[in-house]
Amino acid sequence: xxxxxxxxxxxxxxxxxxxxxxxxxxxxxxxxxxxxxxxxxxxxxxxxxxxxxxxxxxxxxxxxxxxxxxxxxxxxxxxxxxxxxxxxxxxxxxxxxxxxxxxxxxxxxxxxxxxxxxxxxxxxxxxxxxxxxxxxxxxxxxxxxxxxxxxxxxxxxxxxxxxxxxxxxxxxxxxxxxxxxxxxxxxxxxxxxxxxxxxxxxxxxxxxxxxxxxxxxxxxxxxxxxxxxxxxxxxxxxxxxxxxxxxxxxxxxxxxxxxxxxxxxxxxxxxxxxxxxxxxxxxxxxxxxxxxxx
Numbered sequence: 001x002x003x004x005x006x007x008x009x010x011x012x013x014x015x016x017x018x019x020x021x022x023x024x025x026x027x028x029x030x031x032x033x034x035x036x037x038x039x040x041x042x043x044x045x046x047x048x049x050x051x052x053x054x055x056x057x058x059x060x061x062x063x064x065x066x067x068x069x070x071x072x073x074x075x076x077x078x079x080x081x082x083x084x085x086x087x088x089x090x091x092x093x094x095x096x097x098x099x100x101x102x103x104x105x106x107x108x109x110x111x112x113x114x115x116x117x118x119x120x121x122x123x124x125x126x127x128x129x130x131x132x133x134x135x136x137x138x139x140x141x142x143x144x145x146x147x148x149x150x151x152x153x154x155x156x157x158x159x160x161x162x163x164x165x166x167x168x169x170x171x172x173x174x175x176x177x178x179x180x181x182x183x184x185x186x187x188x189x190x191x192x193x194x195x196x197x198x199x200x201x202x203x204x205x206x207x208x209x210x211x212x213x214x215x216x217x218x219x220x221x222x223x224x225x226x227x228x229x230x231x232x233x234x235x236x237x238x239x240x241x242x243x244x245x246x247x248x249x250x251x252x253x254x255x256x257x258x259x260x261x262x263x264x265x266x267x268x269x270x271x272x273x274x275x276x277x278x279x280x281x282x283x284x285x286x287x288x289x290x291x292x293x294x
Contacts, residue, residue: 040054041085042142042167042168042170042171042174043171043175043263043265043266044142044143044171044174044175044178045085045086046085046142046143046144046170046171046174047141047142047167047170047171047174048085048089048090048091048092048140048141048142048143049078049091049092049093049094049139049141049142049167050081050091050092050093050094051093051094051095051167052074052079052093052094052095074093074095075095076095076096076097076098076128076129076131077094077095077130077131077136078092078093078094078136078139079092079093079094079095080092080093081093085143087143089140089143090140092139094130096127096128096129096130097128097129097130097131097162098127098128099125099126099127099128099129101128102129105199107129107162108160109158110155110158110160110161110162111155111158111197111199112162112197112198112199113197113198113199113200113201113202114198114199115198115218116198116213116214123214124219126164126219126220128164129162129163129164130147130162130163130164130165131160131161131162132147132148132151132159132160132161132162132163133159133160134159137151141165141167141170142170142171142173142174143174144173144174144177144187144188144189145170145173145174145191147163147165149191149194150163150165150191150194150195150220150223151163151194151195152194152195152196152197152200153193153200154197154200163194163195163220164195164218164219164220165194165195165220166219166220166221166287168221168265168266168287169220169221169222169223169285169286169287171266172256172259172263172266172268172285172287173189173191173223173225173285175259175262175263175266176189176225176252176255176256176259176285177189179255179256179258179259180227180252180255183255185227185229185236185238186227186228186229186230186236188227188228188229189225189226189227190225190226190227190228190233191223191224191225192223192224192225192226192279192282193217193223193224194217194220194222194223195217195218195220196211196215196217196218197218198218201215201217201218216268216269216286216288221268221286221287221288222268222269222284222285222286222287222288223284223285223286224273224282224283224284224285225282225283225285226249226252226280226281226282226283227248227252233280234275234279234280235248235249235275235280235281235282236248238251238252239251244275244280244281245274245275245281246272246273246274246275246281248281249272249273249274249281249282249283250272252272252283253270253271253272253283256270256283256285257270260291266287267287267289267290267291268285268286268287268288268289268290268291268292269284269285269286269288269291269292269293269294270283270284270285270286270292270293271283271284271293271294272284
């Protein structure tokens with residue numbers, strides 16, 4: 001998959017997703033502005049962040065009023081779009097810190113490491129990074145998920161941190177949560193592992209750690225999740241057989257298969273994992289663009 005397919009997804013969203021959802025525009029916004037926003041909320045209708053790149057593609061007249069230019073050349077980070085989702089939640093524009101700003105494996109004091117493509121020159125690289133600060137870590141990136149859900153689990157005292165996050169992954173997780181609720185289960189999906197920096201991912205590569213050298217987590221395409229409706233920190237008994245084991249992750253995988261069938265634009269990897277002493281069973285979900293099972 002090329003970098004343009006993996007990360008520069010704004011034009012694809014703008015042209016490809018026709019949704020039965022309605023963003024609430026600011027007073028006086030045209031019908032064209034409202035229609036242009038619809039694809040940016042995802043198939044689920046539950047995304048809450050809009051890429052500034054998409055604003056350039058769509059040339060939203062409202063954004064020209066807000067920021068003085070249709071090019072919407074915003075500083076890296078999140079910016080109020082002055083528009084709301086159907087449930088009244090705020091929508092925000094975001095702009096990335098360019099990948100080229102990374103120097104010697106770091107952005108500021110935050111250690112990122114080296115992506116495989118930096119060594120080989122023949123693999124994809126992220127387009128850029130979302131900055132995570134103490135102030136914005138709890139920002140809603142979709143209806144159910146927060147920016148902090150996808151942070152790498154290290155460097156606790158270092159701020160700002162940086163995240164790579166593919167909105168199609170958010171969309172897939174939201175659709176999976178909707179499917180859980182439709183099946184009579186809790187829609188509370190907990191992200192056990194979201195984005196992993198290469199330096200963090202490398203610590204688990206090999207037989208002991210079980211992580212792939214080219215893990216989709218490093219590209220913001222993947223999340224390891226479990227359903228925790230009762231709040232005990234472990235997978236629920238999804239198949240209702242009185243036990244919590246890999247069969248519950250497999251039940252969740254079957255539901256995710258149905259999500260992919262309904263929305264092939266979100267196709268990717270799925271794998272059910274058994275519990276260990278460190279964690280309960282979980283499901284790996286990604287949006288790599290091709291079907292993968294292991």
